[in-house]
Amino acid sequence: MNLRHTRSHHCGDTALPVGLAEGGGWTVWELTQAQLATLADRQDLVALHPESATRWRLKAKDRVGSVRLGSGVGTVQLTITPKVPVDRLLHLVAYAPDRVDFDPRPVPAEPRPDLLPALSHAFVSAADRALEQGVLHDYLETYDTLPVVRGRIRHADQIRRRPGVPVPLEVVYDDHTPDIPENRLLLAATRRLLRVPGLDPAQRAALQRLTARLDGVRLLPAGAPTPGWTPGRRNARYAHALTLAELVLRGASYELGDGRHIAVDGMLVIMWQLFEAYLARAVGEALRHRVGGRPEPQDRNHFLDTARRHRLKPDLVHYLPSPHDGIQRPAVVLDAKFKTKPQRHDLYQMTAYCARLGLTEGHLVYASGKPGIVEVPIAEGQIQIWRHVIALARPWRDLVADISELATKIDAARRPAAV
Structure with a gap:
């Protein structure tokens, strides 16, 4: 997201601006053969369907953001607008910048004080x-003038600046400094x-x-x-x-609000991946502040089978010290789902996580829908699978409060089993 400023143009005048919406339908665009070739090379970003020789229907796939594609007469400025406002999107990106693909070719942006x-x-x-x-x-080499020797004397500087004068001394030393x-x-x-x-x-x-x-x-x-x-x-x-x-x-x-145009590095992100990474880090941090322990987002240290061929991939495992021996063991397992409604295999997946990690409750977090709880009987008891909702349409400050409330609910859910 490297920012550049210009006063008279938006990253060149030859690029065709193509604006699509996340989850939106087909829209029709007039494309030259060069522009069509540019978009055809990036069908990971956009789907294409012909209407005529020059008219094509376009639809965004699963990425959002803005990026400059192609070159010369085939240049396309592709913008896929997310469903969530930009401030909320950037709030998510702040927790998971590794899920963002940045492109150094500049794209236009607007002043955003939020x-x-x-x-x-x-x-x-x-x-x-x-x-x-x-x-x-860290140790930094520091040049200084001192009344006593520290490090080593810079003899050439001493003779040039103070010939025949014993003090002060021109010295250089390694300073262990926070600067x-x-x-x-x-x-x-x-x-x-x-x-x-x-x-x-x-x-x-x-x-x-x-x-x-x-x-x-x-x-x-x-x-x-x-x-x-x-x-x-x-x-x-x-x-x-x-x-x-x-x-x-x-x-x-x-x-900036002074009439200057702004250019930023291109940015593309897959929303479901960003949502999963955001939930894992944000909830993990909230649990760490609340109960201590160690959050492990995208923990890949557990397997379903004894042969260790089938790796488990929960979005978050939070470890707490055992009251018996003080060793940190899994205490919370969470998986995020960027879906409009729960699906049955989500429950199967969470049941496997809980059974393998030795937990009596697991947490599924959806981007929309209704919260609830499903009780799954097992041989010697039951597993409770909680459904939570974190609505990205809410202002980012409300999202912060929602994450804190979610951590509180998760902590409360595990307490009966911890007694």
């Missing part, structure tokens, strides 16, 4: 988790969010706490480029928070 607040909750949660084990430090690119990026995003008007008081207080924890980190000068960072073992616990920090700093440019 996007930064939509990112703030996810950013605070990710930054808090990143800093749980303390602020990351590193990763922390500068977190601080810059935190300070940017603090300037958002109308931010929730709780979010503002959390951001101020983050600022205090990053004491000793220099604030980026105005206009300075975003600090670069390289993922690795050293900063692995920071990775999600840093990705969101970059989204915050880039997304700030959406707030």
